Amino acid sequence: MTGSILFEAIVFLAGAIICVSIAKRVGLSSVIGYLLAGVLIGPYVLGFIGEEGEDILHFAEFGVVVMLFLIGLEIEPKNFWNMRKTIVGMGGIQVSVTILLSYLLFSLLEYDWKVSLVISMAVALSSTAIALQTIKEKGLMNTTFGNSSFSILLFQDIIVIFMLGAIPLLSNSDNEAITENTNENTNLLESLPMGFQTLAIILSVVFIIIAGKYLIVPMLRKVAKTGVRELLIAAALLIVFSISFLMEYVGLSPALGAFLGGVVLSNSEFKHELESTLEPFKNLLLGLFFMAVGASINFIVIAKNPLTIGGVLLAIIVLKGLALFITAQIFKLKIDQKLLLTFSLAQIGEFAFVLLSFAFGLNILEQEQMDMMLVITALSMSLTPILSMINERIILPKIGTKESIKRPMDHIAKSQKIILVGFGHFGSTIGRFLRSHGVEATILDHDSNRVDFLRKMGFEVYYGDATRIDLLESAGIADAKIIICATNKISVSRAISKIVKDHYPHVELMIRTKNRYDAYELLNMGNENIYRESLETSLVLAKDVLSKMGFRKYTLNRQVQNFLKYDADSLRRLAKEPKSEDEYIFKARKELEQQEKFLMEDFKRGIVDFDNHWDSEHIRKALNKT
Amino acid sequence: MKKVLILFSHPKFEKSRVNSSLVHHIKDKSNVTFHDLYEQYPDFHIDVAKEKELLNQHDIIIWHHPFYWYSCPPLMKQWIDMVLEFNWAYGPEGKALHDKICLNVITTGGSKAVYCSEGYNSFTVKQFLRPFEQTAILCGMVYFPPFAVMGTHNLSDKALDNYKINYGKLIDLLQNNLAPNDFKNHSFLNEIPQLKTI
Incomplete structure (x- = not known):
């Protein structure tokens, strides 16, 4: 049955669609759906996927890489630097306490000390994929709990390097055996002495930082200039692939x-664009990853020794939870945050697969021990969403203090979000004036040169095509109060207006238009806030002309106000008139007709001298009559 | 029930303590139209037709404003200049406002003690308000004494609460036919027995 790539793709996609939609309908996390799909299509239930499950797992781990890239995009270097204490502190405590407890457990079970140590190292690592995906799905990334989880997971990502370095030191078997069992685990570091290893690590980190600034951003700008969308997708993937390879x-x-x-x-100005481009890849790959984990659960091993496996699994989850709780206690988290952290990181993570097979390759572990630990790892990952659910639905409502209900005032001020589309001459004036009132708009612009220049001037500007709903979404349209269309392209305003009307009707739109005809169209689409760019300026000029001819300025000022009101009324009236179909052919003639109509309206209005205020002449006339 | 129109003028309402407290207490009362002139006409371009229509619909007109330089803020004077048109509000055919009740609700920084011939402001509030009184009289309206919150620079929160509550009560009294007999011995409406300090 297996073998064809197309067939496998069909199995995975169908499994995902069916199981995840069922899980979501029942109110479970999508992770459970994926895991279940994996078990179903795996070798022990339907048997669609066999041996290749491991390869798929390895490939799908790329989803975790993309996810961390996306998370990195949301953390500015300054904030990352501020997190350093939490990362080292919380991560360090969690890893060392877990290793200690787990070592005690396996020593009690009378394992060899080396085996206990290797297993304990694997146990100390949690699953970035499962934990972060669940946290993001619940929108908890910006809570103390989200931050703590992230810090711990990041520390584990760093510490795993040292673990991989330390495991060979535990191996006392001869070199022959090593080469026999080791799969092609060659990399640059292993051939270097310790000091150089550290140097290489530091160098590659520095390289990424420098390349990001001087290689990647200029490349993205060049790509953006071509205006070909798929090139940007290709560039985004290229960046992630290259970094992973390095x-x-x-x-x-x-x-x-x-x-x-x-x-x-x-x-960089490409933040939002990269986010919306990579998001779908990440989600699919992670889904694949979870399915592969589900498929890799070896039910034969479980059947052989159900009690031992169940007992060890339970013990590991309890001791990991305990270590996490202690960590949270030391860092003084609130009780509900503590429990969330305890339950969501209490699994063994995907790094265990790597560590365990590496140790197996070095003859530290026996086949049986590795199989058991692999099963326990997969099971503990599958249990996480269920444990979290128990925590949230049963435990937290009883003891937790639900924090999401009442928010402080500054949150309300922040949620008055303004999105400004187009940062040319028109939009930049808007942005400057808003900023002078302490209002920072989220700015979208599609000209990468201008974006770069304006960023140098200290504005927060992002690059992207604002007619794409996913870009508007990553710019935060869902929480926005107002969107300002300061672009001069009617096509852009039209598209945004449609998106807002269809998907986010609560957002108020304020639109710049070039001329009356565009204004008609937008008015007829149901937009009320239309700002014609030429109107005020021409009136100010006309006012100055009349002033130079001897008219008094204050009277002119009042007449400008009157004219604006009169013009707005007639614009709305004329917008409702039916228009001829052959719009493009007769555009020039149509414009003339429109001008004529306006002039006729003006003529009916006559010369404006009905402003009698502060004018005693009419009073004198009236009094003389009586 | 009589309908009350509050013509409120304050060029810096967002920074005011006393006026925002007074306004928030009364602006949503039934049969009260709260009309924020500086918010409505930021460019001083008053829509005269609309203002006349509003006046037609109400029986009691309150000019509510801080007392700047012994008078009202400029937009309120602009309002008087523009809306009270000849032969509509006054003049041989100007009868639109006849028999409506009119009064000032004001806030002053100085206390009542400084508004007298011995105080440094030399004159009483009632004397300073003469132009408003005469404006109302010329338009055929019945001018009531002012409701004044005085000494706002040193006003305690408790005293302010008291003023706020009394402002609401005053509007109730006005809507239920408060008559000149009720305040014949008082130069401020806040001194009448119905509004004594709680």
Whole structure:
């Protein structure tokens, strides 16, 4: 049955679609759906996927890399630097306490000390994929819990390098056996002495930072200039692939490298564009990853020894949870944050697959021990979403203090989000004036040269095509109060107006238009806030002409106000008139007709001298009559 | 029930303590139209037709404003200049406002003690308000004494609360036919027995 790539793709996609939609309908996390799909299509239930499950798992780990790149994009270097204490502190405590507890457990079970140590190292690592995906799905990334989880996971990504370095030291078997069992685990670092290893690590990190600034951003600008959308997708993938390759080559975790790359690019104008481009890839790959984990659960091993496996699994989850709780206690998290952290990181992560097979390759572990630990790892990952659900639905409502209900005032002020589309001469004036009132608009512009220049001037400008709903979404349209269309392209305003009307009707649109005809069209689409760019300026000029001819300025000022009102009324009236179909052929003639109509309206209005205020002449006339 | 129109003029309302407290207490009362002139006409371009229509619809007109330089803020004077048109509000055919009730609700920084012949402001509030009184009289309206919150620079929160509550009560009294007999011995409406300090 298996073998054809197309067939496998069909199996995976169909499994995902069916199981995830069922899981979502029942109110479970999508991760459970994917895991279940994996079990179903795996070798022990339907048997669609066999041996190749492991390869798929390896390939799908790339989803974790993309995810960390995306997370990096959301963390600016300054904030990352501020997190350093949490990363080292929380991560360090969690890893060391877990290793200690787990070592005690396996020593009690009378394992060899080397085996216990290797297993404990694997146990200490949690699953970035499962934990972060669940946290993001629930929108908890910006809570203390989200931050702590992230810090711990990041520390684990770093520490795993040292673990991989330390495991060979535990091996006392002869070199022959090593080569026999070791799969092609060659990388640059292993051939170097320790000091050079550290140097290589530092160098590659520095390289990523420098490349991000002087290689990647200029490349993205060049790509953006071509205006071909798929090139940008290709460029985004190229960046992530290259970083992963480099990291694997020097022996670092690709996920860690991707994260750093993301942080470096988080300050660039391409942030939103990269996010919306890579998001779909990440989701699909992660889905694949979870399915592969599900498929890799070896039910034969479980059947052989169900009690031992169940017992060890339970013990590991409890001791990991305990270590996490202690960590949270030391860092004084609130009780509900503590519990969330405890439950969401209490699994053994995907790094365990790597560590365990590496140790197996070095003859430290026996086949049986490795199989058991692999099953426990996969099971513990599958249990996480269920444990989290139990925590959230049963435990937290009883003891937790739900924090999401009441928000402080500054949140309300922040949620008055303004999105400004187009930062040319028109939009930049708007942006400057808003900023002078302490209002920072999220700015979208499609000209990468201008974006770069304006960023140098200290504005927060992002690059992208604002007619794409996913870009508007990553710019935060869902929470926006107002979107300003300051672009001079009617096609852009029209598209945004449609998106807002169809998907985000609560957002108020304020649109610049070039002329009356565009204004008609937007008015007829149901937009009320239309700003014709030439109207006020021409009136100010006309006012100055009349002033130079001897008219008094204050009277002219009042007449300008009157004219604006009169013009707005007639614009709305004329917009409702039916228009001829052959719009393009007769455009010139149509414009003349329109001008004529306006002039006729003006003629009916006559010369404006009905402004009697502060004018005693009419009073004198009236009094003389009586 | 009589309908009340509050013509509110304050060029820096967002920074005012006393006026925002007073306004928030009364602006949503039934049969009260709160009309924020500086918000409505930021460019001083008053829509005269609309203002006349509003005046036609109400029985009691309150000019509510801080007392700047012994008078009202400029937009309110602009309002008077523009809206109270000859032969509509006054003049041989100007009867649109006849028999409506009119009064000032004001806030002053100085206390009542400084508004007298011995104080440094030399004159009483009632004397300073003469132009408004006469404007109302010329338009055929019945001018009531002012409701004044005085000494706002040193006003305690408790005293302010008291003023706020009394402002609401005053509007109730006006809507239920408060008559000149009720305040014949008082130069401020906040001194009438119905509004004594709680």
